[in-house]
Amino acid sequence: MASPSNSNNLVSQRGKCKRTHDGHIYIRDKCSKDGTRVFWRCHHLGACKARLHTSASDDGVLKVLGVHSDEPNPSAVEVAAKRTALKRRAEECQETPLQLIESVFESSTQAAKLVLPSCETLSRSINRARKNAMRQAASPQDRSSIVIPEELTMYESEPGVFERFLIGDTGEGDPARILLFGRESVGEWIGLSRKIFVDVCYALLPDKSQNLYARMIQLIRAAWPAFAPEAISTDFEMGFVNAFTASFPDAETWLSVQKMKKKLGDLNLLSRYRNEGSFALSARMICALAFVPLGDLNNAIAELAVALPHELMPVLKYFEDTYVGSLLHILPDGTIIRREPLFPQSMWSVHLRTLNGDSRTNNYAEAAHRRLQTEFGVKHPNLWRFIEGLKRVQHHRDMLYARFESGNRPAAKRRKYEEIDRRVLELVNNFHIHTVVGYLRGCASNFVMNP
Numbered sequence: 001m002a003s004p005s006n007s008n009n010l011v012s013q014r015g016k017c018k019r020t021h022d023g024h025i026y027i028r029d030k031c032s033k034d035g036t037r038v039f040w041r042c043h044h045l046g047a048c049k050a051r052l053h054t055s056a057s058d059d060g061v062l063k064v065l066g067v068h069s070d071e072p073n074p075s076a077v078e079v080a081a082k083r084t085a086l087k088r089r090a091e092e093c094q095e096t097p098l099q100l101i102e103s104v105f106e107s108s109t110q111a112a113k114l115v116l117p118s119c120e121t122l123s124r125s126i127n128r129a130r131k132n133a134m135r136q137a138a139s140p141q142d143r144s145s146i147v148i149p150e151e152l153t154m155y156e157s158e159p160g161v162f163e164r165f166l167i168g169d170t171g172e173g174d175p176a177r178i179l180l181f182g183r184e185s186v187g188e189w190i191g192l193s194r195k196i197f198v199d200v201c202y203a204l205l206p207d208k209s210q211n212l213y214a215r216m217i218q219l220i221r222a223a224w225p226a227f228a229p230e231a232i233s234t235d236f237e238m239g240f241v242n243a244f245t246a247s248f249p250d251a252e253t254w255l256s257v258q259k260m261k262k263k264l265g266d267l268n269l270l271s272r273y274r275n276e277g278s279f280a281l282s283a284r285m286i287c288a289l290a291f292v293p294l295g296d297l298n299n300a301i302a303e304l305a306v307a308l309p310h311e312l313m314p315v316l317k318y319f320e321d322t323y324v325g326s327l328l329h330i331l332p333d334g335t336i337i338r339r340e341p342l343f344p345q346s347m348w349s350v351h352l353r354t355l356n357g358d359s360r361t362n363n364y365a366e367a368a369h370r371r372l373q374t375e376f377g378v379k380h381p382n383l384w385r386f387i388e389g390l391k392r393v394q395h396h397r398d399m400l401y402a403r404f405e406s407g408n409r410p411a412a413k414r415r416k417y418e419e420i421d422r423r424v425l426e427l428v429n430n431f432h433i434h435t436v437v438g439y440l441r442g443c444a445s446n447f448v449m450n451p
């Protein structure tokens, strides 16, 4: 719909085209077949049969057909025109709804003021107009030209308290533009945070090269100068891990072995994983290799291979190639020579970490990812909706963090995890008294892969 040029034209609530003439309001009906005329109906649809024909080229009134059953209502026409002006202003400037309503309606006639809709109704139409305008402007074709509306760059942590949410931006005109979102105030405590388990910010990157990850880390450090983690747990690719290690050479980086779940999906085994208890346990036994002392891994893989259902062999092979290193050859004395694994063992093995009482799994991060997935059920949400979604996720996380800070983790859950931790520690302490397969089964029955 072309933007109306004539002051008789109105913007109606649901995007229907409206216009006024001689004290009456009309709703656009259709065009004539030859495209030269536009047909309008009186907005008292059903009650009034009057029609209006206008020229499609210059919008001029050609004729009025029929007689109105309603009286001309100049106040309603005036209010409708003001409401159109209000919506236009709402899209163009950032004044609050009350400021907008006052400035648009202050010049109204007394008669019009008497029939004004309530402030609530007007505020709602302002918000709706802004949202529609954002939607139309969204999904820019080219990331270098994105201009983010001011209100999306801010975060309201509690009513009336704002802080920046767009905390990093490599700038308009950058073809490899990076946008970084997070709470600016996180910079106040992030320096105290030794281990990062949960996403503290969200970055939109054009691709996943190590170079871009390095730029992203620079942006984070610029936003939060105190950011200096000693350890980070991540599902990212090696590009991120390398960039991270280059920026924080002393930090420990480790991965969970949850990528196994994706492998099961690739092999169309997820349905069996979900529905067959013993199959699921076998699959988790592959992940449980992370609990095996590094020196016993070769033996554990060999014994597990015999015990697994054959459909899971490709998963075991994947684990071996990715995390342990693919088999090159076996020396006469039995020594096994492997390729360098993609992920060094220090990064994923939880054996020592369990003995040391460090956090084994990553329940916080997993809950956070689940939450992200529910928020972004749509595959390709447009950018503005995506940012709105990030803010909702951030609010949810603020709530969890506040609870965590006040020590109010749900007691039942805490007990459950403590119990699991205790059982796993017991197993790990007694690795050598179990058979390898029994040990793996024991570990595997104490955790689930993230859903």
Ligand SMILES: [Zn+2]
Binding pocket: 024, 042, 043, 044, 048, 049, 050, 068, 069, 070
């Ligand atoms: Zn009428």
